[in-house]
Amino acid sequence: MKPHFVLFAALYAAFAAGPVFAQQTALRDAAAPRALLMGAAADSNEFGEPDRLQEPDYAATLGTQYSMLEPENAMKWATIHPEQNTYDFGPGDNLVAFAQAHGMKVRGHNLLWYSFNPAWLTTLAQTATPAQMAQVLEDHINTVVGHYKGKVFAWDVVNEAISDSATGTGTGSDIRDSIWYNQPGIGTTGDGFIEQAFRWAHAADPNALLFYNDYNIEQPGAKFNAVYNMVKDLLSRGTPINGVGIQMHIPMSGYPSSDGLAQVIQQFGALGLQVHITEMDVRLAVDSNGQASAADLQTQAQTYQRILTVCLQNPACTAFQTWGFTDKYSWIPGSYPGQGAALPFDANYQPKPAVAAMLDALENTPPSINTAGIVNAASYKGGAVSPGEIVTLFQVNYGPSALTVAQPQNGQFPDNIGGAQVFFGSTPAPLIYAEAGVVSAVAPFEIAGSQQVSVYYKYNSLQSATVTLPVAPSAPAIFAANSTGSGAGAILNQDNSLNSADNPVPADGQHVIQVFGTGGGMLATTPSDGSLAAPGLNDTTQDVTATIGGKDATVTYHGAAPGLISGLLQVNVQVPAGLAPGPQPLVITVGGVPSQDGITVAVE
Ligand code: 9MR
Secondary structure, eight states: HHHHHHHHHHHHHHTOOOSSSSOOOHHHHHGGGGOOEEEEEOOSSGGGGGOOGHHHHOOOOOOOOHHHEEEESSTTTHHHHTTBBBBHHHHHHHHHHHHHHTOEEEEEEEEESSSSSSSHHHHHHOOOOOOHHHHHHHHHHHHHHHHHTTSSSEEEESOOBTTOOOOSSSSSGGGGOOOTTTSSSSSSSTHHHHHHHHHHHHHHEEEEETEEEEEEEESSHHHHHHHHHHHHHHTTTTTTOOEEOOOOOOOEEEEEEEHHHHHHHHHHHHTTTEEEEEEEEEEEOOTTTTTTOOHHHHHHHHHHHHHHHHHHHHHHHHHHHOOOOBBTTTTTHHHSSSSEOOOOBBBOOBOOOOHHHHHHHHHHHOOOOGGGGGGETOOOOOSSTTTTTTEEOOOOOOOOOOOOOOEEEEEEEEBTTTTTTEETEEEEOEEEEETTTTEEOOGGGGGGGOOOEEEEETTEEEOOOOOEEEBSOOOOOOOTTSSSEEBBBBOOOOOOBOOOOTBOOOOSOOEEEEEEOOOOOBBSSSTTTTTTTSSOBBBBSSOEEEEEEEEEEEEEEEEOOHHHHHHHHHHHEEEETTOSEEEEEEEEEEEEEEOOTTEEEEOO
């Protein structure tokens, strides 16, 4: 080939590659380091319509921009259960297959709603007894959740059950009229049908996250109070509910207030619930061609950015989803005449200003940090931190997209993994692993003697707020063999094999086990932070005692674990004679503070 042909070919390739402007980052790629699922509602071939997943631009946009999809209609009663003895899983299965092929999670929607019920069901409800309706609902939930078991990671179990004129109690007349309640309703009092739906869904797929989903709960008010009181009541009775979906169908600006939204997310989070933004769209006035003004598109972009920022500032908010993604398909024009253009991509699948604004929020909102999310790495219990304690920080929602484990260099753990750093005071802590949303660090030994320490997290140049933790001389906990914080301990028998039910230690008063934990506090020789413990013994400065099965057990060594990271506590314990065979509770006490309940050693 002559040189100018080579040049021409290169230029041609460059032009053929696409428009001259830079390719925008995909939303899902910007959301991954935020530990945030970026979702969109989607339809396949419901109601006999052409399958949207076969439309190249629809599929390409959905599959590259989003890490989660939710069937907008495919899993609703009227679609999936059109006749009493007929289920139609086709459209739902198409969406699940698409999600799996594109590495996306699926949010199921929904199992119990006052609306969009098939005719056979509303007819049946006029004459059925509560017990018959309960049976129909249980069968439906069993069948649908069972069909998608392991494929749908979260379900809107109950949708829009609270009345628009709720007073805030979350019971009685705050519950909306529906076939499930008034005509004739299941459960004889209050919200019985709601609670049972959660219990049946949990029975059908114990691993699925279960949500209550509603609109107009985006800021404090009577309807929010009703939902809050209802879910609090459900939780108080052990109902399996993991989160609340806040729909977020909103006008161009002004609602909800950022403070109001932050407050409702924080309040649900304080109940231990996750929050998903489930159905966001921002409707605009449009002309007869469905076009909004350039100014309104900018205001809309600011609203998307503002809501997403509030979500990122509150770690209970774990998913952000829009109700569709292209203005080509949206419920807004049909329900709000004269309005539309509500979604991030236009009807030709081009990104609107909202997309750049969402990327700005994802890339530039500082990571969060939460005192309650900073826990002992062995017990997952929070509270005071001790010098050298290995801690895990959950809810630091900006970090490496994939789990990155430290590789010690020359016997030294790093204080930066892929841009993630944790500071105690001004000292960078050694890190063990980092991943968006969770980082494991070793509290520097320098905090010894302090009453408290300020802690912050940094990812690249963005820094979290600072939280203050009390410092204690010791905060002992024993690692579990399976890292769950309880059950069989991380314990070696005398021959250095892992202690387990299949490999118990004899209880003859002769055998010594090695127990691994953290939170033992200061050592006779203060190690340098992040170092591998030197060969030889280095005792904790505080007294250490142990019990197994409630019996006192002699401690033959308590201190650093030679060759392992400084901060790991090794305690050698002589197993007392006369213990019953099986798992026996093991407690290590350092400086008068006991390790967590629930750790066992297997005894022969
Ligand atoms: O967007 C959905 C539309 O296509 C359906 O016709 C309608 C009835 O099933 O439901 C719409 O989605 C609703 C969602 O399921 C619950 N929250 C309100 C949504 C908009 O009406």
